[in-house]
Amino acid sequence: MKLITAIIKPFKLEEVRTALTDLGLQGMTVTEVKGYGRQKGHTEIYRGAEYAVSFLPKIKMEIVVPSAQVDKALEAIQRAAKTGQIGDGKIFVSPIEHTVRIRTGEADDNAL
Amino acid sequence: MKLNGLIRTAATGAATAALYAWTALPAFAQDAAPAAPPPKLDSGDTAWMLTSMALVLMMTIPGLALFYGGMVRKKNVLSVLMQTFVTTCLVTVLWMIVAYSLAFRTNPDDFYNAYIGGLDRVLLAGMGKDTLQGTIPESVFMCFQMTFAIITPALIIGSIVDRMKFSALVIFMSVWLIVVYAPICHWVWGGGFLAKSGVLDFAGGTVVHINAGIAGLVACLMLGRRTGYKTENMAPFNLVLTVIGASLLWVGWFGFNAGSAVAANGSAGMAMTVTQIATAMAALAWMFAEWLVHGKPSVLGIASGAVAGLVAITPASGFVDPKGALVIGAAAGVGCYISATGLKKLLGYDDSLDVFGVHAIGGIIGALLTGVFAVQAIGGTAGVLEGNFAQLPIQAYGVTATIAWDLVATFVILLILKLTIGIRVSEAAEIEGLDLALHGETVL
Numbered sequence: 001m002k003l004i005t006a007i008i009k010p011f012k013l014e015e016v017r018t019a020l021t022d023l024g025l026q027g028m029t030v031t032e033v034k035g036y037g038r039q040k041g042h043t044e045i046y047r048g049a050e051y052a053v054s055f056l057p058k059i060k061m062e063i064v065v066p067s068a069q070v071d072k073a074l075e076a077i078q079r080a081a082k083t084g085q086i087g088d089g090k091i092f093v094s095p096i097e098h099t100v101r102i103r104t105g106e107a108d109d110n111a112l
Numbered sequence: 113m114k115l116n117g118l119i120r121t122a123a124t125g126a127a128t129a130a131l132y133a134w135t136a137l138p139a140f141a142q143d144a145a146p147a148a149p150p151p152k153l154d155s156g157d158t159a160w161m162l163t164s165m166a167l168v169l170m171m172t173i174p175g176l177a178l179f180y181g182g183m184v185r186k187k188n189v190l191s192v193l194m195q196t197f198v199t200t201c202l203v204t205v206l207w208m209i210v211a212y213s214l215a216f217r218t219n220p221d222d223f224y225n226a227y228i229g230g231l232d233r234v235l236l237a238g239m240g241k242d243t244l245q246g247t248i249p250e251s252v253f254m255c256f257q258m259t260f261a262i263i264t265p266a267l268i269i270g271s272i273v274d275r276m277k278f279s280a281l282v283i284f285m286s287v288w289l290i291v292v293y294a295p296i297c298h299w300v301w302g303g304g305f306l307a308k309s310g311v312l313d314f315a316g317g318t319v320v321h322i323n324a325g326i327a328g329l330v331a332c333l334m335l336g337r338r339t340g341y342k343t344e345n346m347a348p349f350n351l352v353l354t355v356i357g358a359s360l361l362w363v364g365w366f367g368f369n370a371g372s373a374v375a376a377n378g379s380a381g382m383a384m385t386v387t388q389i390a391t392a393m394a395a396l397a398w399m400f401a402e403w404l405v406h407g408k409p410s411v412l413g414i415a416s417g418a419v420a421g422l423v424a425i426t427p428a429s430g431f432v433d434p435k436g437a438l439v440i441g442a443a444a445g446v447g448c449y450i451s452a453t454g455l456k457k458l459l460g461y462d463d464s465l466d467v468f469g470v471h472a473i474g475g476i477i478g479a480l481l482t483g484v485f486a487v488q489a490i491g492g493t494a495g496v497l498e499g500n501f502a503q504l505p506i507q508a509y510g511v512t513a514t515i516a517w518d519l520v521a522t523f524v525i526l527l528i529l530k531l532t533i534g535i536r537v538s539e540a541a542e543i544e545g546l547d548l549a550l551h552g553e554t555v556l
Contacts, residue, residue: 044347045406046183047416047466048453051345 001096001108002070006061007035007089008081013059019080020063023072026112028063039087058089064096066109154247160376161252167367168259172266173200175364179357179419180270183348183412183465187545188274189555195269195278199285203262210234211261211289212254215297226305229298246374256371257297264293264320270465271328274338275542278550280535284525288327292521296323296514311510312486312493312503314383315372317427317479318514325472326515329463330522335535337462339542349555351411358415362391365422369429382490383429387422390441394421397445405453413449420448420470424478428485431493436485443481444474476511483507 008016013030020028034055041054065073074091082088101111177196181189203211213233219225233239236254245253265285272281299306300319313319338346348354369387373380398417403409424444425437432440452469463469483504486495494500529535536542541549548554 045408045410046348046412048406048457049346051347053345053347 001064001099001112002067003094003096004061004063004065004070004073004077005092005094006063006077006081007033007058007091008061008077009083009087009089010057010059012081012083013061015080016061016077019076020073023069023076025063025065025069025073028061030062031060033058033060037087037090056087064099064112066112151244151247153244153249154375156376157247157374158249158252160380161248161256161371161374164367164371165252165256165259167364168256168263168371169200169364171361171364171368172259172263173197175357175360176263176266176269177357178353179361179415180273180354180465182350182353182355182357184273185346185545186349186555187547189349189353189547190551190553191278191546192269192273194551195273195276195281196266198278198282199266199269200262202282202285203265203289204258206286206289207254207258207261208236211294212236212257214290214294215261216254216257216302218303225303226308227299228295228304229302248374253374256374257301260316260320260368261289261293261297264316264324265289265327267320267324267467267471268328268331270467271332271463272335273464274546275335275536276331277533277535277537278546280529280533283533284331284529284535287525288522291525292327292518293319293323296517299513300510306510306513309509310493310503310506312431312482312491312507313427313479313510314430314482314491315369315426317423317475317482318510321423321426321471321475322479322511322514323475323518325468325470325475326518327522328467329461329472330519331526332461332463332468334523334526334530338464339539341462348412351415355411355415358418362418362422365391365426369426373430379430379491382433386429386432386434386437387425389434390425390428390437390444391418391421393438393441394418394424394445394448397421397442398449399445401446401449416452416466416470417445417449420444420474423448423471423474424481427475427479428482431482431486431491431495433485433487433490436481436487436497440478440481440485444477447477448474479507479511480504 006016017028035058036054036056039056041052041056044051044053063073070093074093077091099108099111100106173196177193180196181192184192210231213231214229217230217233219228219230239250239254241249243250265288297319298304300311300313301307311318340346365387366384370380370384373383395414395417398420399409399414402413421441421444424440428436428440448470451473452466456463456466456469482495483506484496486493486498486503488494488498493503495503526535537546537549
């Protein structure tokens with residue numbers, strides 16, 4: 001099992017969700033976050049007063065998938081979230097030791 | 113004052129002479145004829161003034177409260193709503209107790225009446241159900257004027273947000289109403305010396321806007337800048353609130369300007385027309401100026417421009433025609449944009465939400481241009497464009513007198529407060545935010 005953590009542009013969330021659902025993957029956890037990478041921030045001007053905003057709104061999406069499906073999932077996320085512009089985000093993959101479905105007690109791949 | 117009177121008399125000499133000749137005839141004839149009947153209640157006028165009172169109250173709560181509330185940081189939103197609300201309540205009570213009488217009643221002493229009204233309406237004594245003010249009940253007139261007295265100190269809040277002690281604010285608003293607002297209101301609208309010298313102020317360019325704007329400048333200078341000014345991000349909490357607030361101000365302003373005709377008549381209709389035109393023009397002027405300078409037309413910019421236009425057309429609204437309104441709007445949009453951005457940056461004061469930049473500058477632009485664009489056929493007084501050059505110095509005189517008293521009195525009130533209870537919250541409270549530090553609540 002792997003945990004895929006994807007940081008994406010907020011308006012791409014629905015496309016990425018659809019792409020993952022099409023693969024047969026069920027469930028995800030989404031958080032509204034702020035951050036920056038190479039895109040850095042931007043400048044806002046209110047009545048002539050300029051403020052540098054370094055943290056931009058992003059979506060952090062977390063999804064745990066069976067190891068066999070990781071590559072397909074990564075490809076789907078990349079395809080759906082890409083605009084080609086700076087600031088498209090990043091995907092991190094990390095190992096998961098154990099999973100339990102609370103309602104039934106099923107474990108690991110059966111719990112996904 | 114006398115000099116101004118002379119200049120004015122000389123310039124309008126011919127017109128005045130003609131007027132005297134005309135009024136003299138009925139005066140002689142009066143020996144035989146019965147005196148003119150006293151004014152009777154007009155239900156149309158009364159209905160419109162009841163409506164206007166509600167519209168102008170809506171300008172302060174929730175209009176101004178939201179306009180300002182949306183512009184501060186999240187940690188101070190509730191404190192701004194609270195400051196606006198408490199000012200509404202304080203002014204209402206003090207207006208009833210003494211301020212209405214001081215502003216609008218005639219002082220039995222002629223000399224003092226030039227500066228301050230009488231005390232015969234303390235606690236509204238003698239104001240009955242059937243007491244009339246012109247063609248409307250005096251109770252309606254008193255309430256209508258109360259809403260002007262509410263919004264004027266409330267406007268000052270924009271310059272002191274994020275850092276003023278609540279206790280000091282409560283005392284300041286109360287004292288300022290009686291020491292600054294009531295006399296200046298009496299000078300212009302209560303039969304005081306500015307009214308007698310012919311200053312034109314239809315709905316409160318001097319009384320409300322220059323008055324609040326100058327007090328705001330004094331207050332922000334006395335308080336000092338917000339902690340973190342120019343180093344921290346002080347971007348507005350929620351401009352949706354600000355746009356709702358600006359829109360409520362715009363709508364409510366028809367009660368303010370058209371209501372200042374104190375009648376449902378052609379004067380009110382024309383005041384409404386020029387208000388709408390000047391506001392739209394000023395909003396566009398600010399938007400285009402900002403677009404040109406900063407590359408983007410902003411939402412805060414167009415909303416601020418609309419308020420600037422409303423301010424500037426206020427003194428002019430019963431006196432100018434729609435073409436004059438267009439010019440006044442354009443001048444206010446660009447003038448207030450420059451003062452709220454360039455001038456503020458240049459001078460370095462932290463007039464946080466631009467009370468001086470929009471209300472004092474917009475008020476001055478409007479008060480002076482009233483003297484230029486006044487049309488005799490509309491408000492009974494001609495301006496510079498119709499050959500009455502004397503009106504402009506009279507307007508400048510009104511502006512100067514207002515600024516002088518406002519500046520000195522506001523400074524003294526705040527100085528006394530600063531030396532006694534203090535006017536600024538602790539730095540820790542300021543950093544934590546006034547919502548939690550002063551009121552024990554948070555917005556989200």
